[in-house]
Amino acid sequence: MQPASELSQFAADVLHGLSARPKHLSSKYFYDDEGSRLFQEIMRLPEYYLTACEKEIFETQTEGIFAAFANCSNTFDLIELGAGDGTKTAILVSHFLKRNADITYSPIDISQEALDALSEKFTAEFPSLRMQPRRGDYFDILRSLKNGGGRRKVLLFLGSNIGNFTREQSVTFFQDLRKVMNPNDLLFIGFDLQKDPHVIVRAYDDSQGVTARFNLNLLTRINRELGGNFDLTKWTHYAIYRPTEFSARSFLISHEQHNVRIDALDRTFQFDRWEAVFMEISQKYSLSMIESLAADSGFAIKQNFFDSKNYYCDSLWQLTE
Numbered sequence: 001m002q003p004a005s006e007l008s009q010f011a012a013d014v015l016h017g018l019s020a021r022p023k024h025l026s027s028k029y030f031y032d033d034e035g036s037r038l039f040q041e042i043m044r045l046p047e048y049y050l051t052a053c054e055k056e057i058f059e060t061q062t063e064g065i066f067a068a069f070a071n072c073s074n075t076f077d078l079i080e081l082g083a084g085d086g087t088k089t090a091i092l093v094s095h096f097l098k099r100n101a102d103i104t105y106s107p108i109d110i111s112q113e114a115l116d117a118l119s120e121k122f123t124a125e126f127p128s129l130r131m132q133p134r135r136g137d138y139f140d141i142l143r144s145l146k147n148g149g150g151r152r153k154v155l156l157f158l159g160s161n162i163g164n165f166t167r168e169q170s171v172t173f174f175q176d177l178r179k180v181m182n183p184n185d186l187l188f189i190g191f192d193l194q195k196d197p198h199v200i201v202r203a204y205d206d207s208q209g210v211t212a213r214f215n216l217n218l219l220t221r222i223n224r225e226l227g228g229n230f231d232l233t234k235w236t237h238y239a240i241y242r243p244t245e246f247s248a249r250s251f252l253i254s255h256e257q258h259n260v261r262i263d264a265l266d267r268t269f270q271f272d273r274w275e276a277v278f279m280e281i282s283q284k285y286s287l288s289m290i291e292s293l294a295a296d297s298g299f300a301i302k303q304n305f306f307d308s309k310n311y312y313c314d315s316l317w318q319l320t321e
């Protein structure tokens, strides 16, 4: 057993979450190598419309996006936070290179496996592209890139990843990004918009059970990394949409009363029959929510790009004075 002072952040967060009422675990820990692989599978699901919508925006509005990024200069650096497999970004990169843009692409991710796969794919597809993949904490890396030789940085935060933060966390995150940006830099963010709740719920409770496996994988990760003994057969994935708050929420529900031991925490946790552990929030946005998020974080919207169904918005932000 490790003394509490030596607990990893992961262990400390699991201890905090499972000691709370109601219990919760943080979705930021979903993305070990297996979690990243499962998320890529989710992105290919027919019910998970987010990826297809953002892809459509990139495919149909590439020139408009290029014009907005370039802003009269063909030189800029693309830095993608949480790059995953980079499939959507490849659409932009391909177009930018055809337009002879002088770009560098720096994908940042916490999964080395995901970064390796992405680097291999991009190197094969775009041999002339300068790439600087980086694994680790966004802010450490961005601080190291702050003075990029006077080149404009365009930060990409795609896939509605922002939806997994609370509003307070989102404002803090954008304010922190602002600190590592120069006045000419831009921030391009994917937002999933509000729509028919039935469509949203299906995206988080797919018929093939991939999202269920994605959530359950966090229990497997706790078993492996923290010496837990979660029995996955005692748990069910459950997703809802709260229309008054415009957020999808996912839970793992315990079917029966049972105990789980986690060696690294030297603790046993009791779960009641039908007890829910809150796993993830996926916020859905209106345009006024996006505008107020930008304003409260020190940014102004330069341009918004929408898909044909108006399900999704990629919003390009610039710093305010």
Ligand code: AVI
Pocket: 042, 050, 159, 160, 161, 162, 163, 164, 203, 204, 211, 214, 280, 281, 282
């Ligand atoms: C990464 N993030 C934007 C996804 C979402 O839609 O909230 C994670 C996810 N959770 C279940 N399905 C996908």
